Amino acid sequence: MRATRLGAALAAALAATLTLSGCGGGEPAGTPEAARTQSQAPQGPVKLTYWTWAPNMDKVVEVWNKAHPDIQVTVSKQAGGDDAAAKFLTAAKAGNPPDLVQAEYQHLPSFVAAEAVADLKAETETVKGEFGEGVWGLVTLGTDGVYAVPQDSGPMMLFYRQDLFDEYGIEVPKTWDEYAEAARAVRKKDPKVYLGTFSSKDPGAFTGLAQQAGAQWWSISGEAWKVDIADAPTVKVADYWDGLVKEGAIDDTPYFTPEWNKALADGKLLTWPSAIWAPGTLESNAPKAEGKWAIAPMPQWNAGENHTGFWGGSSVAVAAKSPNRAAAARFATWLNTDPEAVGALVKEAAIYPAATKAQTALTEAPGYFANQPDFWQQAAQASAGARGFTFGPNVGVTYNAFRDGFDKALQDGSPFSGAVRAMHEATVADMRKSGFSLAS
Amino acid sequence: MTAVTTRRSTGLLPTAVLLAGAIYCLFPVSWVLIAATKSPGELFTTPTMAFGTGFLSNVSDLLAYRDGVFWLWLVNTFVYAGGGSLLATVVAAVSGYALAKYRFPGRALIFNLLIGGILVPAVVLAIPQYLLFSKVGMADTYWAVLLPQILSPYSIYLARVYATAAIPDSLLEAGRIDGAGEWTLMSRVALPLMVPGMVTIFLFQFVAIWNNFLLPFIMLGDDGKFPLTVGLYTLLAAGANQPALYNLILTGALLSIIPLIALFLTMQRYWRTDLSSGAVK
Numbered sequence: 001m002r003a004t005r006l007g008a009a010l011a012a013a014l015a016a017t018l019t020l021s022g023c024g025g026g027e028p029a030g031t032p033e034a035a036r037t038q039s040q041a042p043q044g045p046v047k048l049t050y051w052t053w054a055p056n057m058d059k060v061v062e063v064w065n066k067a068h069p070d071i072q073v074t075v076s077k078q079a080g081g082d083d084a085a086a087k088f089l090t091a092a093k094a095g096n097p098p099d100l101v102q103a104e105y106q107h108l109p110s111f112v113a114a115e116a117v118a119d120l121k122a123e124t125e126t127v128k129g130e131f132g133e134g135v136w137g138l139v140t141l142g143t144d145g146v147y148a149v150p151q152d153s154g155p156m157m158l159f160y161r162q163d164l165f166d167e168y169g170i171e172v173p174k175t176w177d178e179y180a181e182a183a184r185a186v187r188k189k190d191p192k193v194y195l196g197t198f199s200s201k202d203p204g205a206f207t208g209l210a211q212q213a214g215a216q217w218w219s220i221s222g223e224a225w226k227v228d229i230a231d232a233p234t235v236k237v238a239d240y241w242d243g244l245v246k247e248g249a250i251d252d253t254p255y256f257t258p259e260w261n262k263a264l265a266d267g268k269l270l271t272w273p274s275a276i277w278a279p280g281t282l283e284s285n286a287p288k289a290e291g292k293w294a295i296a297p298m299p300q301w302n303a304g305e306n307h308t309g310f311w312g313g314s315s316v317a318v319a320a321k322s323p324n325r326a327a328a329a330r331f332a333t334w335l336n337t338d339p340e341a342v343g344a345l346v347k348e349a350a351i352y353p354a355a356t357k358a359q360t361a362l363t364e365a366p367g368y369f370a371n372q373p374d375f376w377q378q379a380a381q382a383s384a385g386a387r388g389f390t391f392g393p394n395v396g397v398t399y400n401a402f403r404d405g406f407d408k409a410l411q412d413g414s415p416f417s418g419a420v421r422a423m424h425e426a427t428v429a430d431m432r433k434s435g436f437s438l439a440s
Numbered sequence: 441m442t443a444v445t446t447r448r449s450t451g452l453l454p455t456a457v458l459l460a461g462a463i464y465c466l467f468p469v470s471w472v473l474i475a476a477t478k479s480p481g482e483l484f485t486t487p488t489m490a491f492g493t494g495f496l497s498n499v500s501d502l503l504a505y506r507d508g509v510f511w512l513w514l515v516n517t518f519v520y521a522g523g524g525s526l527l528a529t530v531v532a533a534v535s536g537y538a539l540a541k542y543r544f545p546g547r548a549l550i551f552n553l554l555i556g557g558i559l560v561p562a563v564v565l566a567i568p569q570y571l572l573f574s575k576v577g578m579a580d581t582y583w584a585v586l587l588p589q590i591l592s593p594y595s596i597y598l599a600r601v602y603a604t605a606a607i608p609d610s611l612l613e614a615g616r617i618d619g620a621g622e623w624t625l626m627s628r629v630a631l632p633l634m635v636p637g638m639v640t641i642f643l644f645q646f647v648a649i650w651n652n653f654l655l656p657f658i659m660l661g662d663d664g665k666f667p668l669t670v671g672l673y674t675l676l677a678a679g680a681n682q683p684a685l686y687n688l689i690l691t692g693a694l695l696s697i698i699p700l701i702a703l704f705l706t707m708q709r710y711w712r713t714d715l716s717s718g719a720v721k
Contacts, residue, residue, distance in 0.1 A: 051661065076662050078661075079670070079674040087658065091579075096579055258484060261483075261484040262484040286484075
């Protein structure tokens with residue numbers, strides 16, 4: 001979810017070139033011709049292609065290929081993020097998509113709306129129980145269909161520099177109010193150091209924060225979409241960070257930039273409200289701080305609650321036009337529920353599995369967090385309290401509006417809540433233009 | 441450079457402007473050079489312009505990354521850039537020569553269409569081209585990247601301008617009187633005269649294809665066919681939950697410009713003959 005202009009350019013070009021069929025969200029994507037199984041008495045092994053950007057996925061797939069000589073999967077490693085979604089949609093529209101594709105949860109609805117992915121309801125009936133309700137909702141979009149098999153999930157937690165917290169004498173904040181106070185305290189102790197930063201380039205992080213507060217940006221009612229991005233919880237989150245940034249209590253360096261990396265490495269940034277996959281990022285950007293970071297539950301809006309949101313996470317979808325749908329579905333369910341496969345995913349691809357059983361099977365904390373033996377227990381706790389929402393069919397537009405709006409708000413000092421309203425308006429306008437029916 | 445005898449007064453201002461331009465162009469390159477020497481731990485902690493200690497380990501990490509896929513991308517890039525620019529040069533030279541030296545109905549129309557083609561950025565065409573290639577079942581093949589780059593309106597325009605200036609009509613007339621066929625005229629008389637222009641076109645195309653990102657990004661699904669640009673991008677956009685492999689990307693970027701520099705150095709002398717041949721005319 002790094003900020004890329006390319007994603008915007010591709011999306012715009014796509015919108016110009018292709019006319020997405022404007023269907024309501026409730027319609028299943030499986031078209032009659034896709035439902036036809038062509039793999040009766042196949043000649044030689046079935047060959048499947050799989051677009052993913054998870055590292056070392058080829059090693060995991062090798063396990064499958066050895067055990068299933070009749071279904072051979074080829075991994076094609078793609079660039080991840082928003083560009084990957086645009087590329088898959090283009091390929092699907094042009095009629096030559098890969099059989100399997102890694103689909104981030106927020107992009108899955110756009111795949112469904114474009115009828116690019118198949119409904120796997122029948123094929124996934126047996127594995128439904130392996131996943132928690134929250135994550136399953138992300139692949140059903142609250143409909144009767146099942147459009148992908150969940151792979152990994154990104155519940156958010158608070159990552160903080162334990163050693164520096166001790167040095168500055170700060171308690172781990174349990175609520176956002178305490179977080180704000182801690183931020184001010186840090187500035188007083190050392191004006192070069194910030195407790196945290198607000199990134200105007202990472203809509204995914206903001207989405208997670210809004211989910212934690214209870215936002216429901218999209219929902220499906222009957223055949224129509226209900227959009228409410230500027231709802232009360234989201235505005236509350238925006239106002240909160242607006243205040244902190246304006247008074248200078250926290251920084252506004254975007255995540256994943258060289259400046260941010262440097263601040264992390266130099267110990268000038270003490271916390272990062274991030275998702276479970278953060279250790280990998282921290283390890284590569286601040287290798288010297290190994291053993292100095294710790295995790296805590298996200299600060300809460302009301303003391304005593306246990307809510308958090310999701311940042312990232314993805315699923316494996318089968319292309320509607322794949323001629324080998326049944327085989328592809330078999331592979332997708334194996335990959336994300338078979339203990340051996342999920343174990344390999346955790347080890348090789350360093351993901352946090354979406355399957356519940358696999359989550360509890362994790363025992364050894366990541367090397368970077370060797371100082372925190374209860375890392376995975378904490379993660380499971382966060383996971384249990386995580387709440388997401390149904391993503392809409394044009395998240396790309398919303399996310400671009402986030403970047404534009406918040407960039408502008410940071411530059412000219414206009415309120416963040418205005419940026420949130422701009423996100424809402426851009427999203428609604430785009431959905432109208434694409435022909436989605438909206439409930440008001 | 442050879443004009444020592446004529447000693448013109450060299451203005452300070454032009455020199456300063458050129459110097460500023462040179463620094464502006466070279467600074468990012470030197471930054472890549474320096475950053476590529478830094479190990480992941482040093483990248484964001486040491487001063488920007490201080491050399492690191494990790495260059496060799498970066499290179500070996502990069503070459504070992506996914507069983508040496510970097511080499512594959514490098515070979516692919518050579519196929520796309522080398523093959524594409526060779527074919528593009530041939531097409532441009534022949535059509536430029538024809539447009540410059542033959543009068544035939546529709547000549548102006550073709551030329552105007554080409555001029556119009558220069559105004560359309562290749563980026564805009566990438567998605568329509570992808571849809572077309574998908575229709576004929578050629579998406580995700582080497583040809584999908586090669587074919588669109590073979591016809592380069594700008595190169596044809598350059599070739600035409602060059603042919604007009606470099607091939608005297610009288611020379612062709614003399615050839616015809618001596619009984620040379622049109623094919624012989626082109627291959628023996630015209631094209632040899634156009635070599636400096638063709639080198640320029642070749643270089644232009646080579647660099648353009650070498651740096652091209654969007655077309656292969658859209659056309660190719662199989663990462664075994666990726667060129668360096670798209671391949672390195674997969675390292676950069678490794679997904680939100682994966683760290684970008686900055687040190688490998690920087691090293692890869694550095695290694696990928698070396699062939700371009702080598703190409704320019706070896707091709708330079710053709711440009712020199714170009715300039716001098718213009719000078720004596």
